Amino acid sequence: MDWDPDFTHLNPILGQLAGLIALDLPAWPDPAELSRRLAPSGLRFIDDTRFAALGCYYEEAVARGEVPTRTANWHDMFGAVIWHLFPHTKSLLNRLHMADIARQGARQRTPRRDRITHFDECGLVLAVPDAAEAEALLHAHDWHALFIGQRARWGRDWQPFIFGHALYEQALAPFIGLTAKTVVLEMPADFFALPRAGRYRALDRQLASELDARALFDRPRPLRPLPLLGIPGWWPDNEDPGFYHNRDYFRPRREG
Numbered sequence: 655m656d657w658d659p660d661f662t663h664l665n666p667i668l669g670q671l672a673g674l675i676a677l678d679l680p681a682w683p684d685p686a687e688l689s690r691r692l693a694p695s696g697l698r699f700i701d702d703t704r705f706a707a708l709g710c711y712y713e714e715a716v717a718r719g720e721v722p723t724r725t726a727n728w729h730d731m732f733g734a735v736i737w738h739l740f741p742h743t744k745s746l747l748n749r750l751h752m753a754d755i756a757r758q759g760a761r762q763r764t765p766r767r768d769r770i771t772h773f774d775e776c777g778l779v780l781a782v783p784d785a786a787e788a789e790a791l792l793h794a795h796d797w798h799a800l801f802i803g804q805r806a807r808w809g810r811d812w813q814p815f816i817f818g819h820a821l822y823e824q825a826l827a828p829f830i831g832l833t834a835k836t837v838v839l840e841m842p843a844d845f846f847a848l849p850r851a852g853r854y855r856a857l858d859r860q861l862a863s864e865l866d867a868r869a870l871f872d873r874p875r876p877l878r879p880l881p882l883l884g885i886p887g888w889w890p891d892n893e894d895p896g897f898y899h900n901r902d903y904f905r906p907r908r909e910g
Contacts (some may be wrong), residue, residue, distance in 0.1 A: 655728065655826055657682045666888045667825040670816060674851060675735055682726040688734045694741035699723035699734055711760045713751045728826060732819035739854045740817060742862035747774055750871065769871040777817035778834035778880060779861055781853075785840035788812065792836060792878035795907035797898055801884045808886040811846050815857055821882065828883060830903050835877035839864060879905075 658664070659679055662672040676691055677683060683691065685699035693699060697719050705722040708715050715722055721737065723730045737744050747770050754764045782788045791800040804812065816822060816834070824832055845856055870876045881903050883889035891897045898904050 657726070661826065665825065665828060667816070667828065667882065668822065671735065671822075674854070675738065677731075683731070684725050685723040688723060688731065692734045692738035693721075694737060697721060697737065697741070699737075701725060711755075713748055713755060713760070716748045717752055729819065729823045732822040735822070736817060736819045740858045740861070742858045743817070743865065744774075746862045746866055765874070766871045769874075769876060772835055773818065773837070773871070773877060775818045775820040776833070776835045777877070778821065778836045778882070779815045779817055779857060780836055780838045780880070781813045781815065781841045781845065781857060782838060783811050783840065783843060783846075785838045788838045789878070792838065792880065793907075795879075795905060797881070797884060797904040801886060801892070801898060802895055805886050811843075813846060813853070814885055814888075815854070817861075825882075828889065830883065830900070832882045834880045834882050836880040837861070837865075837870070837877065 657679075659677060662668050662675075679687070685701045689698040698721070700715070700720045700722055702722070702724065704720070705715060708718070708720065710718075712722055721734070723734055750770055751767055754767050758764055780788055788800075790796075791804070801808075808814075817837075818834065821832070821834055839857065839861055841857070841860065845853060848856060865871070884892055884898060884904065886892065
């Protein structure tokens with residue numbers, strides 16, 4: 655897909671970014687432009703030439719404060735957006751990668767690194783006042799209760815935040831099957847009334863702290879699947895309750 659400066663207007667999923675980033679440019683922003691507009695302090699986005707000159711692997715470049723970013727590439731552009739919105743969490747994930755690399759080497763992917771990457775690419779954070787309730791519904795794959803029974807809460811005190819940059823890339827052309835890997839995060843009551851930018855700042859700090867404290871990626875299957883197009887307000891077809899009858903998308907929980 656060619657560059658579209660109005661991409662946040664394509665659908666409500668991408669619309670989550672409206673007002674949070676300023677990329678109203680007539681052509682693709684290069685890594686230098688993304689650095690000026692989106693890079694957190696102490697970080698910059700670099701092109702392929704600079705990355706090759708470093709002579710290191712990706713995570714080591716990030717640890718040096720330089721994030722390899724391909725030009726004219728939606729995937730990497732959304733990666734820069736997530737660095738802008740979640741700098742503490744992104745930094746934590748890279749530190750976890752580096753810890754495993756120090757023990758196992760860069761070429762041997764550990765199960766923990768695979769789980770970290772899965773969240774990095776396809777993660778979603780569901781901020782709620784009571785984590786146990788939402789966790790139970792996700793664990794049970796009780797999609798009817800989650801999306802219909804609790805429908806009035808979505809956008810109010812159940813607030814989803816995309817973390818995985820691949821999800822935003824896929825949202826350029828949404829499809830049945832689009833699924834997030836979810837972390838449920840309990841947030842205080844005053845969080846839900848903050849301005850949107852303030853919510854991202856608070857969520858980023860809390861997410862980084864809890865992922866670190868809980869060592870979430872040290873255990874198998876730490877993330878809950880969530881069919882992204884089922885989120886109320888994010889996809890027009892889900893206004894019809896029959897949308898949730900598609901068991902190939904809204905899959906029941908497998909026994910065992």
